[in-house]
Amino acid sequence: MTDGICGGRVVAVTGAGRGLGRAHALAFAAEGARVVVNDLGVGLDGTPGGAGSPAEEVAAEIRAAGGEAAVHAGDIATADGAATLVATALETFGRLDALVNNAGFLRDRMLVNLDEDDWDAVMRVHLKGHFLPLKHAAAHWRAEAKAGRTVAARVVNTSSGAGLLGSVGQGNYSAAKAGILGLTVVAAAEMGRYGVQVNAIAPAARTRMTEEAFAQTMAAPEEGGFDAMAPENVSPLVVWLGSDASAGVTGRVFEAEAGRITVMEGWRPGPTADKGARWSPREAGEAAQKLLAEAEPPGAVYGAS
Numbered sequence: 043m044t045d046g047i048c049g050g051r052v053v054a055v056t057g058a059g060r061g062l063g064r065a066h067a068l069a070f071a072a073e074g075a076r077v078v079v080n081d082l083g084v085g086l087d088g089t090p091g092g093a094g095s096p097a098e099e100v101a102a103e104i105r106a107a108g109g110e111a112a113v114h115a116g117d118i119a120t121a122d123g124a125a126t127l128v129a130t131a132l133e134t135f136g137r138l139d140a141l142v143n144n145a146g147f148l149r150d151r152m153l154v155n156l157d158e159d160d161w162d163a164v165m166r167v168h169l170k171g172h173f174l175p176l177k178h179a180a181a182h183w184r185a186e187a188k189a190g191r192t193v194a195a196r197v198v199n200t201s202s203g204a205g206l207l208g209s210v211g212q213g214n215y216s217a218a219k220a221g222i223l224g225l226t227v228v229a230a231a232e233m234g235r236y237g238v239q240v241n242a243i244a245p246a247a248r249t250r251m252t253e254e255a256f257a258q259t260m261a262a263p264e265e266g267g268f269d270a271m272a273p274e275n276v277s278p279l280v281v282w283l284g285s286d287a288s289a290g291v292t293g294r295v296f297e298a299e300a301g302r303i304t305v306m307e308g309w310r311p312g313p314t315a316d317k318g319a320r321w322s323p324r325e326a327g328e329a330a331q332k333l334l335a336e337a338e339p340p341g342a343v344y345g346a347s
């Protein structure tokens with residue numbers, strides 16, 4: 043399996059025991075990558091999921107199809123879990139070429155009902171769970187570059203429409219996913235000199251995270267045809283971003299859903315006014331109202347009535 047666009051590359055995918063991560067891991071293997079399949083095997087809200095990791099099953103699927111896979115069952119939001127994820131790639135396959143940060147879970151509540159624990163757990167798994175593997179992988183790639191070896195490394199982070207536009211009942215998740223966008227552009231700017239590209243996706247697909255909450259949108263077609271919301275539809279873009287073939291693409295955010303890929307264009311200055319001196323509050327308000335009348339209205343927050 044070396045004639046695909048990832049032949050010879052080693053890729054680590056977090057949260058790859060189920061859903062989108064599983065689809066990414068299988069798609070990378072189908073394109074010739076050797077894959078480190080990470081999953082802690084937790085419940086939908088992050089509670090411990092019992093014995094064994096679903097990563098074992100995905101690694102077995104990759105091997106059954108003739109590919110190579112290693113299992114890492116650690117918690118990627120801990121320093122030890124992130125360090126051993128990178129070490130598993132290096133010790134098993136001798137290299138690491140791409141990291142897909144994907145693991146996560148939800149604790150949805152309206153803000154007034156959101157406990158501190160639910161805030162912390164979601165910020166931790168998504169935001170810290172992106173930062174720590176990124177940091178450990180980046181340290182490896184910087185050392186490689188400093189040793190004079192050519193690095194063509196890739197990181198694909200996982201944001202969400204909730205991070206781009208906001209989502210009612212998901213204040214913790216939306217904040218974490220928006221934070222991942224900030225982390226992505228900074229990592230891209232810092233790591234480019236070492237040959238590391240960092241991009242983010244905002245996916246939508248039918249997984250245990252969405253199949254009940256958005257049952258109608260996510261349903262598979264009853265009479266065959268294109269299964270638009272299958273997680274496998276998101277993976278081709280992720281595989282390309284993780285490959286050598288995406289050279290020159292960094293610091294970008296893509297929505298990926300069904301058969302559609304969209305480049306997201308982020309915050310940029312809109313209408314502006316400069317008095318050249320300090321405004322009074324009344325004047326500032328009048329100026330702001332004029333500018334708002336000229337500006338594009340923001341996209342609707344998901345779930346807002």
Ligand SMILES: NC(=O)c1ccc[n+]([C@@H]2O[C@H](COP(=O)([O-])OP(=O)(O)OC[C@H]3O[C@@H](n4cnc5c(N)ncnc54)[C@H](O)[C@@H]3O)[C@@H](O)[C@H]2O)c1
Binds near residue numbers: 085147249252
């Ligand atoms: N499904 C969607 O439509 C959708 C939309 C936007 C964003 N996302 C994001 O995509 C990613 C994948 O979600 P999914 O829908 O496939 O969900 P999923 O629940 O099917 O898969 C997530 C996996 O992450 C694992 N995991 C959780 N915490 C972990 C940790 N600390 N260490 C290692 N593994 C851990 C879980 O065990 C699980 O197998 C998430 O970041 C999610 O927020 C999904």
